[in-house]
Amino acid sequence: MIVELINTGSELLLGRILNAHQQWLGRRLADMGRPISRQITVPDTADAIEAALQDALTRADLVITTGGLGPTSDDVTRDRVAAVLGRKLVHQPEIESQIRRFFESRGRTMPERTRVESFVPEGAVVLPNRHGTAPGLVVELNPNPFRSGEGRSWVVLLPGPPREMQPMFDDQVRPWIESRLPLEEAFVSETYRTTGLGESLMEARLDSALQPLLEQGLTVGYCARVGEVDVRFVARGRNAEVQVRAAGAILESVAGEFVFGRGDDSLEGLLVRELTARKMSLALAESCTGGHLANRITNIPGASAVLLGGYVTYANAAKTSALGVPPELLVEHGAVSEVVARAMAEGAQRVTGADYALSVTGIAGPAGGSEEKPVGTVFIGLACPDRTSVSRHLNCFDRETFKFLTAQQAFDQLRRELAKSRI
Amino acid sequence: MIVELINTGSELLLGRILNAHQQWLGRRLADMGRPISRQITVPDTADAIEAALQDALTRADLVITTGGLGPTSDDVTRDRVAAVLGRKLVHQPEIESQIRRFFESRGRTMPERTRVESFVPEGAVVLPNRHGTAPGLVVELNPNPFRSGEGRSWVVLLPGPPREMQPMFDDQVRPWIESRLPLEEAFVSETYRTTGLGESLMEARLDSALQPLLEQGLTVGYCARVGEVDVRFVARGRNAEVQVRAAGAILESVAGEFVFGRGDDSLEGLLVRELTARKMSLALAESCTGGHLANRITNIPGASAVLLGGYVTYANAAKTSALGVPPELLVEHGAVSEVVARAMAEGAQRVTGADYALSVTGIAGPAGGSEEKPVGTVFIGLACPDRTSVSRHLNCFDRETFKFLTAQQAFDQLRRELAKSRI
Numbered sequence: 001m002i003v004e005l006i007n008t009g010s011e012l013l014l015g016r017i018l019n020a021h022q023q024w025l026g027r028r029l030a031d032m033g034r035p036i037s038r039q040i041t042v043p044d045t046a047d048a049i050e051a052a053l054q055d056a057l058t059r060a061d062l063v064i065t066t067g068g069l070g071p072t073s074d075d076v077t078r079d080r081v082a083a084v085l086g087r088k089l090v091h092q093p094e095i096e097s098q099i100r101r102f103f104e105s106r107g108r109t110m111p112e113r114t115r116v117e118s119f120v121p122e123g124a125v126v127l128p129n130r131h132g133t134a135p136g137l138v139v140e141l142n143p144n145p146f147r148s149g150e151g152r153s154w155v156v157l158l159p160g161p162p163r164e165m166q167p168m169f170d171d172q173v174r175p176w177i178e179s180r181l182p183l184e185e186a187f188v189s190e191t192y193r194t195t196g197l198g199e200s201l202m203e204a205r206l207d208s209a210l211q212p213l214l215e216q217g218l219t220v221g222y223c224a225r226v227g228e229v230d231v232r233f234v235a236r237g238r239n240a241e242v243q244v245r246a247a248g249a250i251l252e253s254v255a256g257e258f259v260f261g262r263g264d265d266s267l268e269g270l271l272v273r274e275l276t277a278r279k280m281s282l283a284l285a286e287s288c289t290g291g292h293l294a295n296r297i298t299n300i301p302g303a304s305a306v307l308l309g310g311y312v313t314y315a316n317a318a319k320t321s322a323l324g325v326p327p328e329l330l331v332e333h334g335a336v337s338e339v340v341a342r343a344m345a346e347g348a349q350r351v352t353g354a355d356y357a358l359s360v361t362g363i364a365g366p367a368g369g370s371e372e373k374p375v376g377t378v379f380i381g382l383a384c385p386d387r388t389s390v391s392r393h394l395n396c397f398d399r400e401t402f403k404f405l406t407a408q409q410a411f412d413q414l415r416r417e418l419a420k421s422r423i
Numbered sequence: 424m425i426v427e428l429i430n431t432g433s434e435l436l437l438g439r440i441l442n443a444h445q446q447w448l449g450r451r452l453a454d455m456g457r458p459i460s461r462q463i464t465v466p467d468t469a470d471a472i473e474a475a476l477q478d479a480l481t482r483a484d485l486v487i488t489t490g491g492l493g494p495t496s497d498d499v500t501r502d503r504v505a506a507v508l509g510r511k512l513v514h515q516p517e518i519e520s521q522i523r524r525f526f527e528s529r530g531r532t533m534p535e536r537t538r539v540e541s542f543v544p545e546g547a548v549v550l551p552n553r554h555g556t557a558p559g560l561v562v563e564l565n566p567n568p569f570r571s572g573e574g575r576s577w578v579v580l581l582p583g584p585p586r587e588m589q590p591m592f593d594d595q596v597r598p599w600i601e602s603r604l605p606l607e608e609a610f611v612s613e614t615y616r617t618t619g620l621g622e623s624l625m626e627a628r629l630d631s632a633l634q635p636l637l638e639q640g641l642t643v644g645y646c647a648r649v650g651e652v653d654v655r656f657v658a659r660g661r662n663a664e665v666q667v668r669a670a671g672a673i674l675e676s677v678a679g680e681f682v683f684g685r686g687d688d689s690l691e692g693l694l695v696r697e698l699t700a701r702k703m704s705l706a707l708a709e710s711c712t713g714g715h716l717a718n719r720i721t722n723i724p725g726a727s728a729v730l731l732g733g734y735v736t737y738a739n740a741a742k743t744s745a746l747g748v749p750p751e752l753l754v755e756h757g758a759v760s761e762v763v764a765r766a767m768a769e770g771a772q773r774v775t776g777a778d779y780a781l782s783v784t785g786i787a788g789p790a791g792g793s794e795e796k797p798v799g800t801v802f803i804g805l806a807c808p809d810r811t812s813v814s815r816h817l818n819c820f821d822r823e824t825f826k827f828l829t830a831q832q833a834f835d836q837l838r839r840e841l842a843k844s845r846i
Contacts, residue, residue: 015447016449017646030436030437037471038464048461092443223437291718294720298712303823309737310734312714312734313734322732322774352744384733
């Protein structure tokens, strides 16, 4: 099955917004065994949208478009798709009523131009929009006149705003695809999330161990980002489930200590979950990461049950006043030192009463390094109920990458500590 | 001039990584007056790359590719582009020496397979890679055999890693484009960054005032994201500079209070710059934003000169112990209240000795709302040297959007305060 994605929107090409749809839909469809084989972004112009759709239909069984369903003059996707497919747009009064109710429930009157959203291509399946006004649409082409040979194709039109598009895909498009476009053979994929081992070292550990499964048709993909490597196993056919499970067991045996989750799991999500399950609490004391750890932890729903407090102690005076780090330690060892990392973690633990406390102190650069402690040097302290440990790292990256990688290492230090006492 | 972008990489289509190149190159090229008219992502396969390049060359003067220049088996862009263009790959010993030196400077030996990066299509211009090994390449097609009519086209191959691609584009590709592919007429664009006024209200204020300039050929584009609206003016021809400047003056006069910067400016960058210029300092006290403000402020180089300390006081106990918020205020008014926001800001100001302190307390949801204070209610406190002000907002969004928007409002509150005393 060939799936292609067309993102419409001049702001995407002008670089004013990020194409987050490509990643989101790409991941969803890959995990459903129907990976996107081609993605294109075109401007909000009729000609560009028509050309892209016609071209995609020469190849694809399923074409998904995003954007251009709204009421303004640059929302031309609905019209142009209908034109390419030779369908009339038909007014659907029940959609108009839904849209009117959407506005009324917010104490507003429907602007007259929004009525255009209640016109749909003849024969299209309407996907109600629970988080906005423009419905999604599914149009079947039977046969698809743009592709030689016979066979049907489908065009799915989704709204541009992610908070409308994403639930519409999960609640309506995904089940529709799974029932109407079944895979010819079983498909199983699993993505393991790992941290602490580079891509090539991970490959070296896994590849020979996986060899028998690879010969049976399992495929393995690696995706390395800063501070993490995803390992993705894919298998098809009767034994798919067994093969992917076996591959997971092999990963667990050769590199299990580096695996922190699956799918969309994050290190911070794991920590909030594990600490909650243990009824344990956390405090954070950050210097060079400047609140990055606290921000990531508090992105997780339920973080408030775990995080008692966070301190961004950039200045030495703040390290002393907020965390009780003795000034003489700062003078004698410098703020970037093992003893200060230890004192920061223990200080945060003490002042908040948390069970665990993570501290970070380092030299993000570009200035401030020395021979003994070059730019990129980081000390991470972890105060546990019974003892404190400090690790040292060298993270030579730009500012934001430095913060992200350092947070990965700090979170991983706590993850490994919690793993010692699995509950 | 027609510019098209081809991103190669199966991870992009599988959604394992975000296509940040599209945004970055899109913005750069738009600001150079050569906007991307079409972007496509194809997998790392020879056929897909060949087909995409041939198709793009039927239209484009300039085709830019990213990715696939490395030494591994899925790096096939260099080979396939050479094949499509009918060029032999020629070994360039001086590139090989550069790559060997790159490894040696890091105390490593060049892996033999990396040698493939020193083969370039005959006649190509080589763009040295100062931050990695694979050089970029520029190939001229004169004439372009894929396009009817005569005329040349160019293909620019850039490496995939952003830290290699971005400086290569800025230092080498951009000047090359500007000198070799000059615009036929002057092109001027300016993007103003605004916050605090919605897109439609901004349009309503600007459109009639801009009418005379629009009739002279100026174009205006709006791009709304959460908590900000970009206003982009573009003009071409002899009067372009004058028109864009006049449009900027009109924006300043009808909505100047909402403008916080231009181009890639950020609110947090502005605050660090303005506070530094005033030799003033800042402290942060965050509840529901959980370190998001501190993280953004410390993403800005030079933040350490400004930010004395940040407190993430999720728990009431932390509000009291870290910031001295009286427990009776928390009991009487609740943690989400004007008086607590005030006490948090003044507490952060007092314990750090900072000139300014921002505080945030609110109900991110999904639970915790009441009739009087529904989910989304936020109080933002700003302690200034001479007084404290508190604003109230209602931000009904998912968790991360809520944090971002609240931070925009808090930063804007301080921006407006600082603007009263321009230096």
